[in-house]
Amino acid sequence: MATVQESIDVAVPVTTAYNQWTQFESFPHFMGGVESVVQQDDTHLRWTTSVAGQTREFDTVITEQLPDQRIAWTSLDGVEHAGVVTFESLGAGETRVNVEFQWNPESATEKIGAAFGADNAQVKSDLKKFKEFVENHGATGAWRGEVDPGPVGTTF
Template identity: 55%
Template structure:
């Protein structure tokens, strides 16, 4: 597994940055190689990507979502990946968006791209384009303020009341 961490400071309030990030169908507007994302239900999305001429389709699920704080996900099928994006209030008009992604490069081309820093550069570029997208708009294209509670991990037990509403 390879881990990449990148951050970008955007000149919008934390709620605006978070709200825009919940609009997954807008990702092709700033994420290189993402052709389309369909929201299947409250926690599942279907992705179509084209990177280096290779088209991939896969489903991902949101594993945790806390408004104005974090959105975590993992792939359900296709490429093995998981990640979390967090939102940090710097001041009233600046938010740090921090992305951590774990993925397992499958093909020789993907492994080479990882070693050469191409994937890391693409993620940094996506965050920079998100910054430009949201700062130029000044407001979000939509929002979802619901929560998806983190499921207990192996060896943990759920605390009473920790399972909340997770429908959009």
């Protein structure tokens, strides 16, 4: 399993950063390789990605969601992965966004890329684009509901 951990400070209140992150269908605006995300219901997402000429479709489920604090997910099919995004208030107008996930690279290209940190570099770039997006546009929507992880909890 490969592990990715990246953080960025954004100059918006924690509620604004969190609210924008809940707008999953906007991810193609700031995530490289993400062609589309379709939110099927409160917890299920259908992703289409294109990386290194390879298009993939897969489903994820949100396993935990606490407004202004965290969103955790796991894959249901496709490449095995799970992770969490947390939001830390650094004051009235600044938030630290932390992304951590684990994934199981399958192809030789994915394994080589993970070994050389390409996945970390992509997430770092995506977070910079998220910062620009949310600082320039604010939140384009919000979902303030909670998803309870239940008695088992999440990996992260």
